[in-house]
Amino acid sequence: MQERVLEGEQARAANDDLPLSRPGRRQGRGANARPAFDRKVIALVYDFDGTLSPRPMQEYTFLPKIGEDPKAFWAESNRLAREQAADPLITYMHLMYKKAKAKGVRIDREDLVALGRGVDLFPGVTEWFEAIGEYVKIRSETNGVTLRHYLISSGLTEIIEGTAIYRHFHNVFASEYWFDPYDLPYPKRVITDTGKTQYLFRINKGIEDLRDNINQHMPERDRPIPFANMIYFGDGDTDVPSMAVMRKNGGHAIAVYPPGKPKAKCIELFKANRIDFYAAADYRRGSDLFRRTCLLIDRILADIRVQEEVWRIEREVVRGR
Ligand SMILES: [Mg+2]
Numbered sequence: 001m002q003e004r005v006l007e008g009e010q011a012r013a014a015n016d017d018l019p020l021s022r023p024g025r026r027q028g029r030g031a032n033a034r035p036a037f038d039r040k041v042i043a044l045v046y047d048f049d050g051t052l053s054p055r056p057m058q059e060y061t062f063l064p065k066i067g068e069d070p071k072a073f074w075a076e077s078n079r080l081a082r083e084q085a086a087d088p089l090i091t092y093m094h095l096m097y098k099k100a101k102a103k104g105v106r107i108d109r110e111d112l113v114a115l116g117r118g119v120d121l122f123p124g125v126t127e128w129f130e131a132i133g134e135y136v137k138i139r140s141e142t143n144g145v146t147l148r149h150y151l152i153s154s155g156l157t158e159i160i161e162g163t164a165i166y167r168h169f170h171n172v173f174a175s176e177y178w179f180d181p182y183d184l185p186y187p188k189r190v191i192t193d194t195g196k197t198q199y200l201f202r203i204n205k206g207i208e209d210l211r212d213n214i215n216q217h218m219p220e221r222d223r224p225i226p227f228a229n230m231i232y233f234g235d236g237d238t239d240v241p242s243m244a245v246m247r248k249n250g251g252h253a254i255a256v257y258p259p260g261k262p263k264a265k266c267i268e269l270f271k272a273n274r275i276d277f278y279a280a281a282d283y284r285r286g287s288d289l290f291r292r293t294c295l296l297i298d299r300i301l302a303d304i305r306v307q308e309e310v311w312r313i314e315r316e317v318v319r320g321r
Helices: 002-015 070-084 088-102 109-118 125-139 157-161 196-205 237-248 264-271 288-319
Strands: 041-046 146-156 171-178 186-189 230-234 252-257 277-280
Touching (some): 070 088, 088 171, 088 186, 125 288, 146 157, 146 196, 157 171, 171 196, 230 288, 237 252, 252 288, 277 288
Parallel strands (some): 041 146, 146 171, 252 277
């Protein structure tokens, strides 16, 4: 009896063309495509500097190349920004090239990408993407769960492109230079702390093409990646706006600290309820970070299954059965 009911349900699902009242819009595979619950993408979103990499990415290669001491450079950049009440990110992007020019060093886009190869990553980062992917595959009893990795960074797109992990990201939102039209490369896009939140909404709403407007209203149920399916990874104050957006919208956040170093910032974030967990930035399988991320993934997967079941029941209700 049970089996026959299932067969009947499957047959109905296969032929059904009723309008849907909730998530799970028709997949774009022709009029006879089988409707499916399609909010099954999990997004892991990372900050870069201090989160995946121990130090700001410019310190590994760009600053040494132009003979600048990183400490002195950031001190000067921050002092200038304060004096001029300028945006600190625009200030650093400008100052890097001003100094390169003064030293007679020309660095174009390709050079920046090449510099990315010298960026250091926390232990296990290189293997993390595949290891977490395997975990999701094993644990997702629901077919069709997809895992995506995103990067949102105030650092430089070009340098990130040169790193070994670039290929794992579904999309990278980072600051970027405009090389051609100016004598000195000019900031094309600057991603500030609060600006980062725009990209969380782009991921949430599926509007990842930066030419498309993000501010138009989109009902919650039409957003392809609910915040509840997202985990944000950050390391400190610059991530507070993103963590706040995540948590206020039902999403998740994890803070990391350098292994073996003080974790006061993480404790502060935890106490302020900005994060679910914190852990040392050790991305190797079996680490606290790995385990705690898997816990959140388990919760997300369970949530997806519950919602998919609700979606099925709603379709039955619409059909009046
Ligand atoms: Mg950071």
